[in-house]
Amino acid sequence: MRRAALFLLYYLVLTPVGLLCRTVRDPLHRGVRPRASSYLVRR
Amino acid sequence: MPDLVLGISCYYHDSAAALVEDGAPRAAAQEERFSRRRHDPSFPAQAVQYCLQESGAKLDDVSAVVYYEDPGLKFGRVLTTFAAAVPYGFAPFREALPDWLAWKRRANDTVRDELAGLGLGQVPPVVCRRHHASHAASAFFPSPYESAAVLCIDGVGEWATTTLWHGRRSNLRQLAEIRFPHSLGLLYSAFTYFCGFKVDSGEYKLMGLAPYGRPRFAEVIRRKLIHIKPDGSFRLNMRYFAYLHDHVMTGRRFETLFGGPRRSPEGPLTEREFDLAASVQQVTEEIVIRLARTARSLTGERRLCLAGGVALNCVANGKLADRKIFDEIWVQPAAGDAGGALGAALSVAMERGASRAHLGTGRDGMAGALLGPAYNDAAIRAYLDEHGLPYSRPEPDALIREAVAALDGGKVVGWFQGRMEFGPRALGNRSILGDPRDSAMQSTMNLKIKFRESFRPFAPSVLAPDARDYFRLNQDSPYMLLVADIAPDKRLAGPQPEGISGLDLLKVQRSLLPAVTHVDGSARIQTVAEEDNPLYYRLLAAFKERTGCPVLVNTSFNVRGEPIVNTPAEAVTCFMRTDIDMLVLGGFILRKEEQPAWREGGDWRSDIPLD
Numbered sequence: 001m002r003r004a005a006l007f008l009l010y011y012l013v014l015t016p017v018g019l020l021c022r023t024v025r026d027p028l029h030r031g032v033r034p035r036a037s038s039y040l041v042r043r
Numbered sequence: 044m045p046d047l048v049l050g051i052s053c054y055y056h057d058s059a060a061a062l063v064e065d066g067a068p069r070a071a072a073q074e075e076r077f078s079r080r081r082h083d084p085s086f087p088a089q090a091v092q093y094c095l096q097e098s099g100a101k102l103d104d105v106s107a108v109v110y111y112e113d114p115g116l117k118f119g120r121v122l123t124t125f126a127a128a129v130p131y132g133f134a135p136f137r138e139a140l141p142d143w144l145a146w147k148r149r150a151n152d153t154v155r156d157e158l159a160g161l162g163l164g165q166v167p168p169v170v171c172r173r174h175h176a177s178h179a180a181s182a183f184f185p186s187p188y189e190s191a192a193v194l195c196i197d198g199v200g201e202w203a204t205t206t207l208w209h210g211r212r213s214n215l216r217q218l219a220e221i222r223f224p225h226s227l228g229l230l231y232s233a234f235t236y237f238c239g240f241k242v243d244s245g246e247y248k249l250m251g252l253a254p255y256g257r258p259r260f261a262e263v264i265r266r267k268l269i270h271i272k273p274d275g276s277f278r279l280n281m282r283y284f285a286y287l288h289d290h291v292m293t294g295r296r297f298e299t300l301f302g303g304p305r306r307s308p309e310g311p312l313t314e315r316e317f318d319l320a321a322s323v324q325q326v327t328e329e330i331v332i333r334l335a336r337t338a339r340s341l342t343g344e345r346r347l348c349l350a351g352g353v354a355l356n357c358v359a360n361g362k363l364a365d366r367k368i369f370d371e372i373w374v375q376p377a378a379g380d381a382g383g384a385l386g387a388a389l390s391v392a393m394e395r396g397a398s399r400a401h402l403g404t405g406r407d408g409m410a411g412a413l414l415g416p417a418y419n420d421a422a423i424r425a426y427l428d429e430h431g432l433p434y435s436r437p438e439p440d441a442l443i444r445e446a447v448a449a450l451d452g453g454k455v456v457g458w459f460q461g462r463m464e465f466g467p468r469a470l471g472n473r474s475i476l477g478d479p480r481d482s483a484m485q486s487t488m489n490l491k492i493k494f495r496e497s498f499r500p501f502a503p504s505v506l507a508p509d510a511r512d513y514f515r516l517n518q519d520s521p522y523m524l525l526v527a528d529i530a531p532d533k534r535l536a537g538p539q540p541e542g543i544s545g546l547d548l549l550k551v552q553r554s555l556l557p558a559v560t561h562v563d564g565s566a567r568i569q570t571v572a573e574e575d576n577p578l579y580y581r582l583l584a585a586f587k588e589r590t591g592c593p594v595l596v597n598t599s600f601n602v603r604g605e606p607i608v609n610t611p612a613e614a615v616t617c618f619m620r621t622d623i624d625m626l627v628l629g630g631f632i633l634r635k636e637e638q639p640a641w642r643e644g645g646d647w648r649s650d651i652p653l654d
Contacts, residue, residue, distance in 0.1 A: 006137045011130065018129035028127045028224055030281045032270040039276035040207075040219040040337070 046395060047100055049091065050388025052111035052177070052380050054150055056082045056243050059381035060090035061414070061465075062098055062105075063388040066397025068185060070097035071414040071465040073381045075606040079613075081654060082244055083606075086157040087384075093416055095163060103164035109391045110151040111383035112174035116201040118148035120223060124287055132288035172387045174200020175220070175351070178378075181386025182350035183210035184399060185408035186373040190346075192338040196331065197351035197379075198228035198243070205276075205334065205351075209342045212402075213393045218341050224287055225278045227330055228352050230269060233284055234323040236292040238316045239306035243352075244654050250358055251499050253324035254563035255545055256317030260301065261325045267300060269326065275333030309653065312498070317545060324358060331359045335368045345370040350386070354378035354524070355467065357567050361526035364518060376412040376522035377466035385465070411575035412522060413472055415463025416609060423611045423629045432615065433637045436630055446627050447585045450478050450595065454624035455492060457600055459614040460578055464607070468523045469599035470569060471504060471579030473607045473614075475623060477558060477596035479503055484558035484596055485549070491622040494648065495603035498546055501596045502567040503559035506583045509593040510570045513556070523569040523597075529554045534564060558596050569597060604651040620647060 021027050033039070050061040053074070061071035070093065075081050077089035095101060102108075121143060125136050146153045155169045172180070178195040193208035193215065204226035207219045232242045235249045271277045281287060285294035298304050306316055335347060347369040349360065355378050364372055375382050393399075401408035420436075427434050437445060449456055456476045464470050475492060477484045489497050502523050503513075510516050516527040533555045540551060548562040559566050573580040587593035600608045600617060608614045611628055618626040618633065619641035626633040 002141065003137065006140060007133070009140075010125075010133050010136050014126055014136070015129040018126035021126055026127070027123050028281070028287070029222070030127075030224070030278070032278050032280070034270075036272070038272050038274050039221060039225065039270075039278050040274060041222060042219050043217045 044104070046392065046397065047098065047105045048388040048392045048395070049094065049105050049108045050111060050384040050386070051087060051091070051108060051154055052384040052387070053086050053154070054084055054147065055380060056084045057379055057381040058084050058087045058090070059377070059384040060087045060094050061385035061388050062094035062100075063385070063392045063397075064098060065400070066184070066389070066392045067400055067408055068385055068389075068410065068414055070094040071377070071385050072416065072463065073465070073606075076415065076463060076609040079606060081604060081606050081652070086154065088157065088161060091158065092161065092163070097416070101164035102158060102161075102166055105167050106395065107167055107391050108154065108158065108169045109387040110154050110169060110171045111177040111380070111387040112200050113171045114148055114150035116173070118143055120202050124224070128288035135288070135290055170391065172390050173203070174383065175203045175206040176215070176217070176390060177383040177386035178350040179206060179208045179210070179215050179217070179386065180390035180393070181375045181377070181382040182348035182354075182373070183208070183215055184386075184389040184393060185375065185401070186348045187401065187405065187407045188346045188348065188373065189402055190344060191348050191373075192342040192344040192346070192369070193348045194334055194338050195349070195351040196227050196334070196353035198232060199223045199226050204228060207334070207338050207341060209344070210348065213397070213399065215390075221276055224281055224284075227277070227327060229284070229286060229292070230279060231323060231327055231353065231356075233286070233292040233297070234319055237297065237301065237305045238319055239308045239310055241308075241654060242292060246352070247355070248496065248499065249320045250324060250356055251561075252312070252317060252320040253358070254321070254561055254565070255498065255548055256314065256319070256321035258322040258325040259318050260322035263300065264322055264326050271330060271333070273333065274337040275330050277330060312546070314545060327353070327356060328359045328362045331356075332363055332366055332368070335363055339368055347372045348375070349373070350375040350378045350382060352379045357524045358526045358565070360524055361565070364525055365527070367517070371518050373407065374522060374524040376409060376468065376524065378524070379467065381466065406574060412465050412470060413462040413576065414465040417462040418611050418629065420629045420631070423631055426611050426615070427628075427631060427633075430615070431639070432633060434631045434633050437632065439630070442627065442630060442632060443582055443585045445632055446582060446625065447589050449625045450476060450586060451590055453478060453481055455488065455622065457614060457618050457623045457626040458582070459600065459608070459611065459626070459628045463609055466522065468569075469597065469607055470523065471571060471576050471597065473600040473609075474597045475600050479556040479558045479594045479596045480590070480592060482552050482557040487622070488596065488598060493598065493603055497549065500561040500567065501559050501598050502569060503556060503594045504569045504571050504579070504583060504597040506580065506587060506593040507570040507572040509587070510568065513594060514566060514568050516568060516570070519570045519572070520568045521570055521572065521575055523567055526565050526567045528565050529556065529560055556594055559594065602651065604654045
């Protein structure tokens, strides 16, 4: 039962949300930026 | 009434508790030392009990409990990672999410409930500090510097994997960070995994393996796996890593890049593993050095403090010290997650107005990292008598003389004294000691005493005033966290034999201290100052007086896969199970030839999981 719920949650909710996020803006910032001088995030 | 703050790190690996009294570390210990489960991630109930007992306090006396990371923020990172990895990450999602929903996202509440279950009084408020804020606090506040740059590099906590800070007296200000999944710690762990060692445990072995190889893959790593900027910031090419969507670190692309599947654990080591270790070590050093330059330019400081798991890479630390980017560096001895407990507590103690009382004394605030439990001679005698173990109890001077005579005679001595060390290194209170001049000592200790891989080097303890005579070291290294070359006049003259590679390099004697000289002519040094550990200093001084050599081999008092011993009983067990010749247990001496035959059911080695 729990496994089925997790399956539905993953494929029916998280997968569309994740695919949409990745299309709009990669939340993990995985691309390289050859022209940027730094990958440091200033605080 | 002193202001007490209790720090706790747990639920990932190396759980620990630390008690800070008016801003100074009073007691700290890893749970593994009590539970006897290496890298134990569980709630540190016994470590908490020890810390409170050490200061004679109850939970009612504690002003605040601090959890070393922010579980809510970490949950956000975990969910984002799952979302970013769809549709390939169902298996880890299915396994991890129930725990996150049930309790992990509120781990600080779980800590409060666990503390309440100990029955040690009313639980004070449990607050959280961010993972890297805990690391930074553990690096800066106990350091001997009034102000310094602080660099924390690890796998990951919440989001940050690398952070730069500026510390001034009781304040720490974060300047910059690099975020998950881009992580130098995880890059190193990926190679650790690929070379057949355990993640979060075997990184040390990979570092020890590096000098056997050539960095022929370093350019491939730079070209394909990691994009490094001149300031040391970086991004990983996640197509080669599997940790976003799987339980393993590396995938097929990684295997293709490096010529085949990962080495199986305990499988034979080949030139590929030597060269991979050398390559990732070189890239790691390059990044650490660049980041240090950036820290220097952002802060203008002349001193650097380090913490985070990558700060345990003493080879990189040694290169950093050698470059003289900073006048001096100080590394938190418990630089990994265990030290987060101490840092979290220190962070809140400083916010509550504590001062750094050690400043101006010329020493750091770690008390030599001797923050764990001690056992007095009455307790030791009671144990020895109860078990009918023959012993002698010489006068203190005679005890030192007998230990030194045994060491000079090629014997291996278990040395158990005073308070246990906090952090992964044994610093002379829970140590196995030997003569570094003995060329057979390394293999004897590796194979007959530690039962570990033959390639692993041993570290020297050296009297601090003599350190520069024996090693090319430009500052003290009290916590065995700097590697430096053997001094030129202590190396053996003449050309090194050619055509030797891999583990055969072990057969070549390179210095007057063969047992502690790694195959590249370096050593992982502990400088021993009299103020930090007077008894151990006396032992080294007596060894020097007898032999002319102020150096001893110092390895942790345990066998492979086992946590360092904590109690006299564990020390005796380790002594009897191995080829240690003499055990100095507080004021008592036990000689192996006088002991009754050791009997225990089954093969004890099968009970200790390999690390």
